[in-house]
Amino acid sequence: NAGVTQTPKFRVLKTGQSMTLLCAQDMNHEYMYWYRQDPGMGLRLIHYSVGEGTTAKGEVPDGYNVSRLKKQNFLLGLESAAPSQTSVYFCASRSGTGYALEQFFGPGTRLTVL
Amino acid sequence: TQLLEQSPQFLSIQEGENLTVYCNSSSVFSSLQWYRQEPGEGPVLLVTVVTGGEVKKLKRLTFQFGDARKDSSLHITAAQTGDTGLYLCAGPSNSGYALNFGKGTSLLVTP
Numbered sequence: 001n002a003g004v005t006q007t008p009k010f011r012v013l014k015t016g017q018s019m020t021l022l023c024a025q026d027m028n029h030e031y032m033y034w035y036r037q038d039p040g041m042g043l044r045l046i047h048y049s050v051g052e053g054t055t056a057k058g059e060v061p062d063g064y065n066v067s068r069l070k071k072q073n074f075l076l077g078l079e080s081a082a083p084s085q086t087s088v089y090f091c092a093s094r095s096g097t098g099y100a101l102e103q104f105f106g107p108g109t110r111l112t113v114l
Numbered sequence: 115t116q117l118l119e120q121s122p123q124f125l126s127i128q129e130g131e132n133l134t135v136y137c138n139s140s141s142v143f144s145s146l147q148w149y150r151q152e153p154g155e156g157p158v159l160l161v162t163v164v165t166g167g168e169v170k171k172l173k174r175l176t177f178q179f180g181d182a183r184k185d186s187s188l189h190i191t192a193a194q195t196g197d198t199g200l201y202l203c204a205g206p207s208n209s210g211y212a213l214n215f216g217k218g219t220s221l222l223v224t225p
Contacts, residue, residue: 004156031211033212035215040123040217041217042202042215042216042217042218043157043202043215044215045207045212045213048211048212050211056209056211058212090156090157092156101145101147101162101206101213102147102159102162103157103159103213104159105156105157105158106156107154107155107156108154108155108156
């Protein structure tokens with residue numbers, strides 16, 4: 001199993017450009033998450049999904065949109081990138097059953113907005 | 115949002131030393147998790163603690179959940195260079211669907 005994969009690994013954008021980050025998981029997990037990680041800020045939740053066709057806002061959703069058209073994929077979109085969105089983005093997934101909420105993370109996408 | 119405060123923020127020690135890092139909150143959690151993140155990678159779960167007062171051991175790592183389920187600690191015995199990384203604690207969010215993460219303790223173990 002590949003687990004959680006993210007595409008691309010690195011990207012440089014100019015202010016105002018748009019892009020989509022792709023997350024894919026092969027563990028048949030119900031829940032998927034997008035986080036951003038900035039120095040000294042820890043992991044902050046952007047959006048999450050509790051199942052195919054559903055999405056919900058997290059702690060820092062502004063400037064981002066998401067879609068979960070297929071159970072195994074969770075897309076994060078930036079419509080008009082800003083320098084404040086320079087960050088490392090992590091996708092995660094977990095099973096919908098069990099109380100422990102263990103999340104499995106992808107390797108991250110490093111995004112720079114100039 | 116249920117905040118998790120981690121301390122210290124940074125820790126640099128030599129191989130063979132012992133260390134303890136802390137995760138504290140004013141809120142009660144049904145469970146707490148510890149993740150380790152190595153440079154350039156995503157976090158990986160180390161342990162989940164669910165019972166107040168619980169102690170779990172993972173080789174040289176000892177995890178404790180406070181009696182009141184508001185805090186947790188991670189103790190590493192005889193640290194090795196391979197222990198270098200960012201240690202994150204996390205607890206269930208109010209919604210129950212997501213996790214709230216602390217800001218982490220960055221550990222550097224030098225030879």
